[in-house]
Structures are given as structure tokens and as C-alpha cells.
Amino acid sequence: MRLQTVELRSSRFWLDTLSKIWAWLFLLGMVAFFSVAGDGFLTPFNIQAILANMAILMIIAIGQTYVIISGGIDLSVGWVMGMAAVISATVMNRLPESSPLWLVVLSGLFAGLLAAWIAGLVNGILIARLNVPPFIATLGMFGIARGIGFLLSGGMPVPIYVRGLGFLGNGFLLYHHPTAGWSFLSPPPGLAQAELRNLTGYFPFVVIVMLVLLVIAHIILSRTKFGLHTYAIGGNKEAAMRAGIPVARRLVAIYLLSATFAAIAGIVYNVRFTNGAANAGEAMLLDTVAAVVIGGASLFGGAGTVIGTLIGALIISVLANGLVILRVNPFWQFIAVGIVIIIAVLIDQAREKFAQE
Amino acid sequence: MIRHFHIPLWLVVLGILALTLSACTAVAPAPAAQAPAAATEAPAAEAPTVALIYGVRGDGFYITMEAGARAKAQELGVNFFADGPAQFQPTLQVPILDAVIAQRPDAICIAATDRQALIEPMRRAHDAGIHMISVDTFIGDTGGDYTAPELNWMLSYIGSDNVQGGEIGCSAIIEAMGGSGKFYIQTTQPGVSTVEQRVEGCMKAIEATNGAVQLIGMDYNDDNAAKAAEQTAAVLSAHPDLGGIFGTNLFSARGAAQAVANAGLTGVVKVANFDAPEDAIVALRENVVDIVIAQHPYEMGEKCIEFAVAAVNGNFDAIPKRYPTGYTIITRENVDTEEAQRSIYKSE
Numbered sequence: 001m002r003l004q005t006v007e008l009r010s011s012r013f014w015l016d017t018l019s020k021i022w023a024w025l026f027l028l029g030m031v032a033f034f035s036v037a038g039d040g041f042l043t044p045f046n047i048q049a050i051l052a053n054m055a056i057l058m059i060i061a062i063g064q065t066y067v068i069i070s071g072g073i074d075l076s077v078g079w080v081m082g083m084a085a086v087i088s089a090t091v092m093n094r095l096p097e098s099s100p101l102w103l104v105v106l107s108g109l110f111a112g113l114l115a116a117w118i119a120g121l122v123n124g125i126l127i128a129r130l131n132v133p134p135f136i137a138t139l140g141m142f143g144i145a146r147g148i149g150f151l152l153s154g155g156m157p158v159p160i161y162v163r164g165l166g167f168l169g170n171g172f173l174l175y176h177h178p179t180a181g182w183s184f185l186s187p188p189p190g191l192a193q194a195e196l197r198n199l200t201g202y203f204p205f206v207v208i209v210m211l212v213l214l215v216i217a218h219i220i221l222s223r224t225k226f227g228l229h230t231y232a233i234g235g236n237k238e239a240a241m242r243a244g245i246p247v248a249r250r251l252v253a254i255y256l257l258s259a260t261f262a263a264i265a266g267i268v269y270n271v272r273f274t275n276g277a278a279n280a281g282e283a284m285l286l287d288t289v290a291a292v293v294i295g296g297a298s299l300f301g302g303a304g305t306v307i308g309t310l311i312g313a314l315i316i317s318v319l320a321n322g323l324v325i326l327r328v329n330p331f332w333q334f335i336a337v338g339i340v341i342i343i344a345v346l347i348d349q350a351r352e353k354f355a356q357e
Numbered sequence: 358m359i360r361h362f363h364i365p366l367w368l369v370v371l372g373i374l375a376l377t378l379s380a381c382t383a384v385a386p387a388p389a390a391q392a393p394a395a396a397t398e399a400p401a402a403e404a405p406t407v408a409l410i411y412g413v414r415g416d417g418f419y420i421t422m423e424a425g426a427r428a429k430a431q432e433l434g435v436n437f438f439a440d441g442p443a444q445f446q447p448t449l450q451v452p453i454l455d456a457v458i459a460q461r462p463d464a465i466c467i468a469a470t471d472r473q474a475l476i477e478p479m480r481r482a483h484d485a486g487i488h489m490i491s492v493d494t495f496i497g498d499t500g501g502d503y504t505a506p507e508l509n510w511m512l513s514y515i516g517s518d519n520v521q522g523g524e525i526g527c528s529a530i531i532e533a534m535g536g537s538g539k540f541y542i543q544t545t546q547p548g549v550s551t552v553e554q555r556v557e558g559c560m561k562a563i564e565a566t567n568g569a570v571q572l573i574g575m576d577y578n579d580d581n582a583a584k585a586a587e588q589t590a591a592v593l594s595a596h597p598d599l600g601g602i603f604g605t606n607l608f609s610a611r612g613a614a615q616a617v618a619n620a621g622l623t624g625v626v627k628v629a630n631f632d633a634p635e636d637a638i639v640a641l642r643e644n645v646v647d648i649v650i651a652q653h654p655y656e657m658g659e660k661c662i663e664f665a666v667a668a669v670n671g672n673f674d675a676i677p678k679r680y681p682t683g684y685t686i687i688t689r690e691n692v693d694t695e696e697a698q699r700s701i702y703k704s705e
Contacts, residue, residue, distance in 0.1 A: 170480075273447060
């Protein structure tokens, strides 16, 4: 009898461990595979390119993590991002040419945030106060933000004519050349075209922004009362109410937060592509949900972490990059991500089943 | 005891499932990956490597371009590979560009999916020491003029003059309409340079009639034939006397032709289809569309390899900043001629 209990605990222990680390193992296995099989995969340039290209997805997915942990879903993130990108691009263009770069970016960010906050507030009030299901409320906002984005931009991407903006989105903190050495913020001067081949940049600005947001969001979720409440609401809304948690206010805040991250992603799109397009986030929605779910969050709420979402986003982005390097048809990427999502859900359900036994 | 046995079984099943699935994702693509890799290893070690990044996968236009580039690459002993996004979207194309840059080819020919969004990523490739050539679409606000100081790092823009294409295409419809009547344009999405220019050229052809032809509107269909059909149907009910429609690409023309057929107006309302994949030719033969405007993607592919090789050899005088490829207007009368047949985009 005693023996059996020990073994039961140990298999539960292993399943629990597996459910926590499988995504890490999968990511590591994938990186190892692509490093061996793919020419040019494991280079400083490529690794940083993966991270920089992932920044927009990751930033939106942070907000989505909070929403999914609270037991909801935000379908409007992609189009709220696009709307914010269009509005901030328009504002950046209106500023006088002599404005310093930081002022331009901050003004754009603020304008984009304002618009996104209205969207987030409406989502939050519909869901928390008027009891509209999150799927429906945010689907409505999906359409509204899409329409506003296209109306404001006339359907055209809005090019941003601000000097130095593209550098912010595509530049690096440090540059290194084997002969010319290290330089700060710009490549060493006087390099010929042929020598540029050996130049490597380190620490892309957008990756730094992504990491800072990631750390802040992680701390809020894991160390503050707000984070605790988010889990409590997703775990059992009734119980959370009875425990005296201001559920409605917290839910509004969570959807505001999601819209905030979407707007920030919009500004990152602005600086990276030097334009603002209403459909900038069109391809993002499913990937954000996929990243959150692969990262171990439950679509029923109550479980998930920001770090888990990071792993999910990394898996999606490494796949996208590695399959190109191996010259695999990009349509395989959809299939691969789909399979990874199903594995994630299977493992999660198996763990739930054990927890009940 | 039963329960005791049950648990590890579950674990084993799950473990195996996870392993096989992950093995599938990791291993399945490998054979597909090896074929092109082996093919490109054939030429001598010193051979330059050229990559083609097209605008969207599975489009006859780009498949034909790739075929042209591949044939020329084989002829000149160049390592060649091609790739592109699943949708015509800069957010999907830029990661592919970065993955290609990571492999440090000598030159990249790219059909940019957005003329603004791709500037910085392409400059990044140039900064990595890679010769950059635009095919089909251009970047920047200079209308494809790469002699402009902010874009002179771009080697060349190889592509049709879309203004000219729109103009000769629409002139052909106007002629078929008998020189007067109401005219409508179905187009894809704003912000795509090629399509915008086709519209611009078409406007020129309309203006040249001095008011005999009247443009009653233009709609965006998001590259979706169903949407194009819906919009055209609405226009046809408002203007039953419509004379001609210019579809700025295959989906636009196909949707417009569908609506015309549903209204029982096939042959009465003339429809022109920009671009010439095989199904546009089928539609032409079946009287669904009346005019097909063919670009020369095969030639674009060939030229991009030629220019890339010239750049690698330092022979920059041989590379024009702008190389316009021509057009062929295909109608039911000339569709079987050799010239028309050569301009049809092949799907494989």
C-alpha cells in the first residue's frame, strides 16, 4: 500500500515536471536541430533577427497572457495594434520637422495609447459590467478597430517621414567588426561594402524594449496583488468575488492592459517598418493565442505565465526562421505550430486529470 | 493495483505521442530540404549564390519568375534558391528576408510586399554586404527611381512599367467598347506600388478619350475574388449600362467577370485581366474575360540573375538602375500565336 502511494506520487511528479518543461525541451531540440541542419542558423545575426522579428508578436502576447489567465480572450489585439500604428504614424508626421526623435516617438506612443485605451475600456466594460462573453465583445472591437484603422489611413499604409526612426527600429546598441573593432550605436566609419559582410550588430533596440516589458509584466503577474487577483478570477470567478476581490474593476484593468501592449506593439511596428498600417497586426491574433497556450496557459483560465508565453513565442519564431533556412515550404509552419498547440493542450489535460484523481 | 498499472500506461502513451509528433515536425521537412540543397551544391565552390524572395508563395507569376531565374542560374553556374511568404504581407516577408541574410548570399532579388516597410530590412541586407535588386515591385517614394540619393544603394529595379501596362490594357478595353461608355476599376489593396500604377496608367487611357469614357468608380477587394464579385454586382445594378471593367490582377478580374456573367452581361461588358496565369487564359477562351495583359516574369527572373552575376564580378556598368520588362496583350484572336503562348505564366 505504501509502495503504491509513493509510485503514484512519483508518476504524478514526472507528469507535472513534463508539463512544465516540455516546451523548453522542444525549443532546445528545435534549436539544436536547426543549428546542425541549417547553414547560418546559429549566428549572432540570425539569433538576434529571430528575437527582433518576434518582438511585435511577443509584446501583444504579454497582454493576451493576462487576458487568458483571467479566463477570457482578446480577439481585437491585432486590429487595435493596427489602429494604434496608424494613429501614431499620423501624429508623428504632423509634428514639426525640428522635433527631437524622443519627442516624436513619445507623442506617437501617447496618441496610439489613447486610442487603444478607449478600445480596451469598451472591451472591459462590456465584459465586466454588462456580462458580454469576451469572445463576442472583443470580436465586435475586432471589427470596429479594423474599420477605424482603415478609415483613418484611407486604406493606405501611412509612411512616416521622420529622420532616424528607422534606425531606432532596426539599429543595434553595439557593432563589432573583426578588424575595425567595436563601436557604439553606429557601424565603425569608413568600412567598404565588402567589409560590411563581417560586421555584426549586438542588442537590437526593439529586443531591449521587448525584454524590459517582459520583465515588468512578469513581476506584476507573479509578485503583485493584481497578478494574484488575475489568477483568482480565472480560477474561479465566484470564489474571487466572495473573497472580496473587485472582479469587475480588475477585469476592466486586464483588458486595458491588453490594449496597452497592443498599442506598444503598434509603435514598435512604426519604428521597425517606418510606416503605420491598419492591417499590421492582421496575422498576429492566432499566433498570440498559440504562444500563450503553448506556454502552458489554460484557455479555461487560472493558469499561465509570461515566461511560458515567451517560450511559446520563441517556438513559433524559431520555426518560422529555421524552416526558411532549411528551404522548407512555409506552409509547413502552420502545420508544425498546429501540432505543437495540440501537444500543449493534451499535456495540460492529462495533468488536470491527474490532479482530479 | 489496476489503477497503479493504469497511470504509467497513460504516461507512456502521452510520451510516445509527444515524441512522434515532435519527431514528425522536425524530421518530415528534412527530405524536402535536401533536394534543393543538393542541387545547389553542384557548381564549383567559387560560384556566387543568389537568392530570390518573391511576394507570395503559390502564385503563377512568381513561379514563372523563379523558373526564369533558375534556368539562367544553371546556365551561368550560380547557386540559386528562392523563398517567399505564405501571404503578401511585410510582417511575414521580413522574417524570411532576415533568415536569407543570415546565410550571406552574394545577392538578393526581392519583390517587396510594401514599398515603405521593406526599406529598412533591405538596407539591413545591403549593410550585410549583399547586393540588392528589386524585381516586380520597388521600394521608396521615388516611383522606382533608384538613382535618388536615399535609394542609390539599391542595384537595380527590374519590373514592368505598370503605368504603361495599365494604359495599354485600358486602351485595349476602350477600343473593344467602341471608344465610349461607362468604365469601372476593380483593384486589390491600396499601398501596393504595382497595382496603384496600373490604375494610374488606366486613368491616363480614360483621360485620353476626352470624356467619351466616364469612370464611375473604383473598389478595393483585398485580393479576394468573392468580394470583387459582390462589389461589381452592386455597381452593375446601379449602372446597367456599364461598358468595361479593368481588373488590376487575376482575382479582381475573376470576381468582376463572375458578377458580369451572373448579370447575363458576358460579352456586353468587356473585362480586362491584368496578369496572365493559365486560368486567365482559360477564362479568355471561354469568353469570360476579353483581354489579358501579360507581364514578362520569366524575363525578370533571368535579368535578376544576370545583374547579380555582373555585380559580383564588379561589372557595375552592365547594370541599369531601371530595367523595364515589356508586355503582351492577349486576346481571343492572338492567343494561339507563339508570342502569346510564351507570355502565359506557368503554374509549375
